[in-house]
Amino acid sequence: MIEAVGLTKRYGAKTAVHNLTFRVRPGAVTGFLGPNGSGKSTTMRMILGLDTPTSGQVTVGGYPFRRLPNAPRQVGALLDAKAVHGGRSARQHLLSLAQLSGIPARRVDEVLGVVGLQDVAKKRSKGFSLGMGQRLGIAAALLGDPQVLLFDEPVNGLDPEGILWVRNLMKQLAAEGRTVFVSSHLMSEMALTADHLIVIGRGQLLADMSVTDFISANSADFARVRTPDTDPQQREKLVATLAEAGGQVQPEQDGALRVTGLGLPRISDLAHAADIRLWELAPHRASLEEAYMRMTQGAVDYRSTHDPRAGFQAVAPGQPLPPGAPQGWGQPAPQAPGMAPGQPNPYAPGQPHAHAPGQPRPYAPGQPPYAAQPPAAAPSVGQPAPPQAGPAPAGPAPAAASPRTTQLRALPDQQAAPTAQPPATPADPNERDSEDAR
Template identity: 85%
Template sequence: MIEAVGLTKRYGAKTAVHNLSFQVRPGAVTGFLGPNGSGKSTTMRMILGLDMPTSGRVTIGGHPYHKLPNAPRQVGALLDAKAVHGGRSARMHLLSLAQLAGIPARRVDEVLGVVGLQDVARKRSKGFSLGMGQRLGIAAALLGDPAVLLFDEPVNGLDPEGILWVRNLMKRLAAEGRTVFVSSHLMSEMALTADHLIVIGRGQLLADMSVKDFISANSADFARVRAPEPESRDKLTAALVEAGAQVLPEPDGALRVTGLTLPRISDIAHDADIRLWELSPHQASLEEAYMRMTQTAVDYRSTADRRHGFQAPPPGLPPTGPVPPNWGEAYPALPGEQPNPYTTQRDSKDVR
């Protein structure tokens, strides 16, 4: 098990991680999420003893990484797939790591087979694609058959077959009782892989809960309703609001309705003599819940291009107007969302 208590890391006046406490338990895949610059990589480096905390502590199995006997046989990690000498073959790279950790040479060929690199084992790694480099990094992490594994963006550069393979590998490792800690920006993949989530923003803990609880706490299920004409849509909106629903317009002209069941919405439309083109339930995705949770913890935001609309459109196309001022401000607060115990109002001066 990995345990962090009051973990803080400062670089001069900049605080990368602030008072971070969490546990990563064995037997489950724990996803580690957060925007760019939130402190994920710094946290992983502190877990592995590559950076020392300014205050607080982090332990693996009750011990700091540098005090673990033969740590490579207890902890495996993939932080940077490019951290390989390009002149070495895949096999020689793994063999040198095995010799340093006292791991039998036969294990090198075993992990090369596990990651699918046995046919290129004697080729120099400088010719490897990004996906091949990821596979080699995963092989290095598995080399000592460790009980604790950390992966930073393990599917980066992999094709769909490789992504599926990594997903199944993570699940299998966790099913064997290992501690698996995975950092990723791919929400769709985390939704399929992770059992538990630790989410940080600007170096501070935002959430520590199961995937199911995280989605429930940061989203609300709703119904999508579409009527054929604007007049009928306005009439339907008024009828639904009168019945106690909360209604928000969608960009494509549909309505987002909360507070009423689908049969009730259908009855209201029927009573108002409104024909429906769509009436469908919608359950929030992990991506939607994550975006709602972290929207105030993002350091880098795009703005509208001021040149948008300056150039004349091609012949036959209508002119485009300016981007509305609230472009990009998605995720309005929805009725029915549960308050998240980790979300608090913070002074932006607290973490720099």
């Protein structure tokens, strides 16, 4: 049995746990629930003697954890599955824990089989997946065959088969008369595993009751009623009939009606008297998640806000703009001045400069300068460049140049055939003139 009385823990000006009193009884799986930052981990650390309470006390079997004789054989815990030396194998890790607690070595092989790690017992734990690490942590908690077990998020990283195995293991341990204390954020799993719940928020106790009582106390009772979808007049008639009889009717998202203030027999009699066909008439059964959200809605510290850019996608033609949307909301970006529709903006970041269609991109990787427009007639290999118009320069004749040098020299003065040019783009007033322009 675990018993906390007036448990309080402060870290400077912050109070993590305040005047917490509860009891975890043997023979049942007790779920420990609460939002992030509510003090669950701090409470479990104080139970295990890792943190000293500021005030109050917590005992295990009537003794503080630090005063328990051979505590590992009486209390098993999984708080952090990563608390393993990565260079050790699974068997070496468990064997070291067994030797420190005087547990026989054969128990190591037994728990490896229980958690399903017997085939990887000799592999180093640093290569384990998150689920395998969880199994190894559970094996360490079971090593001393303790009567009290604490688990913090035991199904984290496990596959569906592993989650089912942990669920059955918890129930089996509780059926043997052990005290099982499980902290988890998975409401659906707690609904299937836990028998009793302890819920805290901002370090204070919110609920200490069975799962059934918790759901009943924190869920709204109402009836779901549905009329034929093909006959909207029946729906309107039913709403008027139930409202006249004193019921409160609200529409559901799936087309059903939520009725409060009237019992199911009364709703059935009213519908029968008004000659209204019903396709559904059922009581609302709340889930543990719904009851938990209703209970802890005022104790949540971290809440998400609306994304101001949510919905900034293009609006389909003909669709109205949302209320309050700015001018141009959801419309494609305007084209650059002088650009044809559909052409990329040459001034956009990361966009290549515009060039004539069908022509290679100027200064593309692997192309020499002035290769954007081919010459009208390339000179033959080994032949000098054709004579140029104008007077010949004075002085001795130049030496014969290589074919590549000849071609590069001829390109600037040659005139290529006129090609289609893109529309002229207005000069950028912010761009400085080039040296040639000056």
